[in-house]
Amino acid sequence: MSATAQPTAQLVTAGLKDALGACEARLAAIVANGITEVAVPGTATLSAGGKRLRPLLVFACAGTGRAPSDAVVRAAAAVELVHMATLVHDDLLDGATMRRGRETVASSHGADAAVQVGDYLFAQAFAELAGAEEPGAVEILAASALDLSKGELAQGRAAFDVLLAEGAYLDRVRRKTASLFAAACRLGAMLGGGSADVQARLTAFGEAVGMAFQIFDDILDVTGSPASTGKRRGADLRDGTVTLPMIYAIKSEPKLALAIREVADDDAIEQLCDRLARHAGVAQARERALAYVHDARRVLVDPLDGADRAALLLVANGVVDRYA
Numbered sequence: 001m002s003a004t005a006q007p008t009a010q011l012v013t014a015g016l017k018d019a020l021g022a023c024e025a026r027l028a029a030i031v032a033n034g035i036t037e038v039a040v041p042g043t044a045t046l047s048a049g050g051k052r053l054r055p056l057l058v059f060a061c062a063g064t065g066r067a068p069s070d071a072v073v074r075a076a077a078a079v080e081l082v083h084m085a086t087l088v089h090d091d092l093l094d095g096a097t098m099r100r101g102r103e104t105v106a107s108s109h110g111a112d113a114a115v116q117v118g119d120y121l122f123a124q125a126f127a128e129l130a131g132a133e134e135p136g137a138v139e140i141l142a143a144s145a146l147d148l149s150k151g152e153l154a155q156g157r158a159a160f161d162v163l164l165a166e167g168a169y170l171d172r173v174r175r176k177t178a179s180l181f182a183a184a185c186r187l188g189a190m191l192g193g194g195s196a197d198v199q200a201r202l203t204a205f206g207e208a209v210g211m212a213f214q215i216f217d218d219i220l221d222v223t224g225s226p227a228s229t230g231k232r233r234g235a236d237l238r239d240g241t242v243t244l245p246m247i248y249a250i251k252s253e254p255k256l257a258l259a260i261r262e263v264a265d266d267d268a269i270e271q272l273c274d275r276l277a278r279h280a281g282v283a284q285a286r287e288r289a290l291a292y293v294h295d296a297r298r299v300l301v302d303p304l305d306g307a308d309r310a311a312l313l314l315v316a317n318g319v320v321d322r323y324a
Contacts, residue, residue, distance in 0.1 A: 016311055019059040019068045020052060023076040030077065030124050038120045041105045041113055045084055045121075048100045053213075053315060054079040054184040060315070061188030061202045063306040071132035075187040078141060081125035083180060086148055088118040093152075094239045100230040137187055144183035151176025159240035162257040166247055170211070178210030194305040201299050202307060205316075208296035212319050215289035218243035220322075223277040234269040244288060249281030293320055 031042040055076035062072045090096070091104035092114040098104065106114035122145075129138055154172045158164050185206030189199040220229055221236045222245060236243050237260065250257045256275075263272050276282065296316045300309050 013064070013308070013311065015064065015067070016056065016059055016308065019073070019076070020055060022068070022073050023052070023055045023059075023080065026073060026077040026128075027080060030081065030128065031121075034120055034124075037113065038117050041109045041117050042121065044102070044108070045088060045105060045117065048102050050080075050083075050100065052080065053318075054083055054180060056311065056315065057181060057184040057206055057209075058188035058191075060308040060311040061185045061194070061206075062192030063194075064308040064311075069191065071134060071137070072188065072191045074128050074132045075137060075141075075191055076184075078125040078129035079180060079184045079187065081121045081128065082141065082145060082148070085118045085121035085125065086152075086180075088114050088121065090152070092118075093156075094235060096231065096235060098226070098231055102230075132191070134191065137191065140183050140186055140190070144179045147175040147179035151179070155241060158242065160261050161240075161242055162246075162250055162261045164242045164247060166244070169242070169244055169247060173211055173214045174207065177214040178207045181210030181213070182206040189305075189307065192305075192307070194307065198303075198305045198307070201302070202304065202312075205296050205299040205312065208292045208299070209316055209319055212289040212292035212296070212316075213322075215244050215285055215292070216319060216322060219245050219282055219285055219289070222273045223282060234273045237263050237269050237272060243285075245276060245279070245282045245285040247281070248284040249276055249279045252280060290320065293317075 027046055028043075031046050032039055034042055058072060058076040058079060059068055062068055068076075087099065088105050091099055092106040092111055095106075096104050097107040104114070105117050109117075126138065126141065129141055151172050151174075154168070155176065158168065158172070182203045183206070185202040186199055189202045194202065218236065221231075221243065222234065224233065226232055232238070235241075236246075240261075242260070246256075246260055250260070256279075259272055259275075263269055293316050297313065300312055300316075304312075
């Protein structure tokens with residue numbers, strides 16, 4: 001397991017650490033087996049690590065007290081491959097040069113390489129999950145992948161739309177981010193033998209956590225530093241992605257709309273980030289994210305057919321801690 005994947009594993013049980021290790025080994029083998037043009041940048045992307053939250057959700061929802069089945073490991077690897085693919089493509093679309101403190105594939109290897117690496121990872125995700133021999137699992141991931149695409153398209157259509165409604169923003173987040181969290185939970189619960197009711201409740205947990213995660217990420221884009229986030233500050237402002245803290249800020253201070261729509265150079269972006277970071281809109285967005293975390297925690301009150309409640313609670317709390 002890569003060094004950057006370890007902090008998440010250290011929060012959970014030894015069994016989940018072993019499961020995450022098995023997933024990491026599987027990911028490394030999948031990426032390394034590609035042709036050189038894909039394997040080299042793909043391995044660099046994998047080595048950059050990440051929180052591995054989505055594989056963790058698969059394992060935690062599959063159940064505790066036993067080693068994960070091959071199908072569960074495949075599902076965990078598949079959701080992370082889809083996530084990696086979207087990051088590679090997103091960085092290309094956004095013109096991002098840094099992620100997790102490293103150059104993006106588009107920056108280090110060029111646009112063509114970014115397209116090829118993202119496509120390869122995406123295809124391998126479904127090849128990996130197909131090996132689980134559970135058609136329902138492939139359907140779940142396919143539905144999530146379709147949501148991801150629709151969310152990306154919605155984000156592109158709404159670029160620099162300073163009149164974007166809160167509902168449109170939340171729908172975009174639900175598709176572009178929360179759908180894969182939800183799919184990870186549903187896959188784990190289904191492959192772990194959870195009842196239909198538990199599968200539905202854990203899917204709702206994943207969606208709520210994913211919504212909170214993205215809102216906090218959008219807040220960090222204006223309040224965080226590159227050292228803490230691994231990305232340039234104000235990335236959303238640069239590519240015209242209007243986020244919840246901006247929506248709330250504009251609602252209470254309409255003159256901000258023009259500043260957000262017409263911001264240009266780096267100095268202006270830094271100044272606008274500072275202004276937004278101090279704005280009450282950030283606090284309001286934070287409260288919205290905390291409401292989703294509360295919804296996620298409520299799911300964990302009732303029996304969950306052996307799912308790892310403690311690990312899931314740590315994930316929900318970790319989303320908040322990430323912002324704090």
